Amino acid sequence: QKEVEQNSGPLSVPEGAIASLNCTYSDRGSQSFFWYRQYSGKSPELIMFIYSNGDKEDGRFTAQLNKASQYVSLLIRDSQPSDSATYLCAVKGAGNNRKLIWGLGTSLAVNP
Amino acid sequence: DVKVTQSSRYLVKRTGEKVFLECVQDMDHENMFWYRQDPGLGLRLIYFSYDVKMKEKGDIPEGYSVSREKKERFSLILESASTNQTSMYLCASSFLGLQGPGDEQFFGPGTRLTVL
Numbered sequence: 001q002k003e004v005e006q007n008s009g010p011l012s013v014p015e016g017a018i019a020s021l022n023c024t025y026s027d028r029g030s031q032s033f034f035w036y037r038q039y040s041g042k043s044p045e046l047i048m049f050i051y052s053n054g055d056k057e058d059g060r061f062t063a064q065l066n067k068a069s070q071y072v073s074l075l076i077r078d079s080q081p082s083d084s085a086t087y088l089c090a091v092k093g094a095g096n097n098r099k100l101i102w103g104l105g106t107s108l109a110v111n112p
Numbered sequence: 113d114v115k116v117t118q119s120s121r122y123l124v125k126r127t128g129e130k131v132f133l134e135c136v137q138d139m140d141h142e143n144m145f146w147y148r149q150d151p152g153l154g155l156r157l158i159y160f161s162y163d164v165k166m167k168e169k170g171d172i173p174e175g176y177s178v179s180r181e182k183k184e185r186f187s188l189i190l191e192s193a194s195t196n197q198t199s200m201y202l203c204a205s206s207f208l209g210l211q212g213p214g215d216e217q218f219f220g221p222g223t224r225l226t227v228l
Contacts, residue, residue: 032215046216102155
């Protein structure tokens, strides 16, 4: 069973701090990795994706991928109360695969 | 911008009714997906489609069927609604992306279905 695991949280950080969200996956052949943000009662929205080892930055967000250790992380710099949401990690497996495997999400609370 | 729309934001139905949920995307995506999301269970794939009239079962297809007669439209059908199908239903779409990276999924706003 291919799995994606996230700490459910809640992760609580003060405003202006760095929030670090982690995700591990079981399928070593996975090729693409996605981070989504979901506000309560709303649908998931894509933050960013990464498919090469290393870091990828987009504004205050940085995704980090380590395929050897099978984890992907999301760093949010200068966290704002508006970043308070659930963050979902999704992974596309190897081969001819159209589906994503989803983690259960990590709840983040940014305190003013 | 990708736009995925769903026919209703909120829907209340009675047990045994046939329920249709519709999803339309305007980005010419090949893939379309139906998920349900429940507290503590995350996103669970019901069905997906990679082409017109093509469909594949996801992880929890029992009690559901789907229809894709046009590329932009993907319908989820609850043949005989039951109370355990009360949930948030989310439609998503993506490009084909069989071999390469990317092919991120874009979601509609969701339909919160209550079955009484």
